[in-house]
Amino acid sequence: MRFIPVLLYTNATFLLASPDPALLAALEPLLLASGARVEIVLTAEAALTSITGHPPALVLLDTNLPGMDPRMTIGQTIGESLDIHRLAPTVALRQARISELLTIVGLDPVHARRYPHEFSGGQRQRVGIARALAVSPKLIVCDEPVSALDASVQAQIINLLQDLQRERAVAYLFVAHDLAVIEHISRRVMVMYLGKVVECGDAKAVVQTPKHPYTTALFSAVPQINPATGARRIILPGEMPSPLDPPKGCPFHPRCSIAEPRCRIEPPALREISPAHFAACHLAR
Numbered sequence: 181m182r183f184i185p186v187l188l189y190t191n192a193t194f195l196l197a198s199p200d201p202a203l204l205a206a207l208e209p210l211l212l213a214s215g216a217r218v219e220i221v222l223t224a225e226a227a228l229t230s231i232t233g234h235p236p237a238l239v240l241l242d243t244n245l246p247g248m249d250p251r252m253t254i255g256q257t258i259g260e261s262l263d264i265h266r267l268a269p270t271v272a273l274r275q276a277r278i279s280e281l282l283t284i285v286g287l288d289p290v291h292a293r294r295y296p297h298e299f300s301g302g303q304r305q306r307v308g309i310a311r312a313l314a315v316s317p318k319l320i321v322c323d324e325p326v327s328a329l330d331a332s333v334q335a336q337i338i339n340l341l342q343d344l345q346r347e348r349a350v351a352y353l354f355v356a357h358d359l360a361v362i363e364h365i366s367r368r369v370m371v372m373y374l375g376k377v378v379e380c381g382d383a384k385a386v387v388q389t390p391k392h393p394y395t396t397a398l399f400s401a402v403p404q405i406n407p408a409t410g411a412r413r414i415i416l417p418g419e420m421p422s423p424l425d426p427p428k429g430c431p432f433h434p435r436c437s438i439a440e441p442r443c444r445i446e447p448p449a450l451r452e453i454s455p456a457h458f459a460a461c462h463l464a465r
């Protein structure tokens with residue numbers, strides 16, 4: 181894959197860049213429709229590299245076999261990234277870099293000769309991380325990287341990601357439904373409902389003092405180790421509406437227990453409720 185989008189998120193503003201104009205044209209309205217601000221759109225690959233200082237890379241982590249070509253060995257899979265970005269000019273350097281990457285993620289270099297089906301889910305995730313690191317990216321998009329793993333392997337992968345972040349100063353755009361994982365790994369959190377940003381801010385602030393009713397309901401569903409805390413789970417009424425035909429006004433109003441008449445008419449803007457903490461709710465204070 182030669183053209184790849186880079187999406188950086190900061191303070192409710194998206195910096196969207198890609199050398200593919202068609203991709204930008206498709207993505208920009210989606211981001212704008214989500215209520216976010218799109219600040220810069222660049223189209224040159226050179227400009228992408230100037231932002232990140234590294235070749236652009238979109239990296240999706242996937243524990244499923246479809247995330248990797250079952251006919252390619254792990255060495256070939258990782259080496260493909262090096263080839264596309266011309267990062268290994270000789271066969272010896274290519275092999276050395278593949279071995280180095282496998283070692284970094286805790287796998288044995290001899291694993292390079294194996295095929296994806298010979299690995300467990302956790303090991304495949306490590307291969308995905310090695311493939312991501314091949315281009316020395318400054319941003320790794322982790323799309324549900326631990327959702328298919330059991331708890332102990334989840335912890336290993338999260339620890340590996342955090343170690344790599346400390347050692348390599350890499351940023352993660354971490355997409356997940358597991359709120360405990362999000363709380364643990366994130367510095368900033370963005371909550372989306374029906375494709376729109378409803379809240380974003382520092383992880384601690386969003387978790388401890390959520391401003392949007394949907395965020396409050398989400399975090400109330402996290403199981404508590406100590407039932408004596410008396411935390412009450414909020415059950416949202418009704419079903420999630422279709423994103424193809426979202427409700428008018430605030431898209432959350434059919435399920436919101438504090439909705440007012442204006443919520444059915446007027447879509448709430450994403451507002452800064454407290455420093456660097458944003459919410460899209462008329463009543464957020």
Ligand code: SF4
Nearest residue numbers: 430433436443461462
């Ligand atoms: S804008 Fe109204 S309906 Fe939407 S979350 Fe806030 S109170 Fe609920």
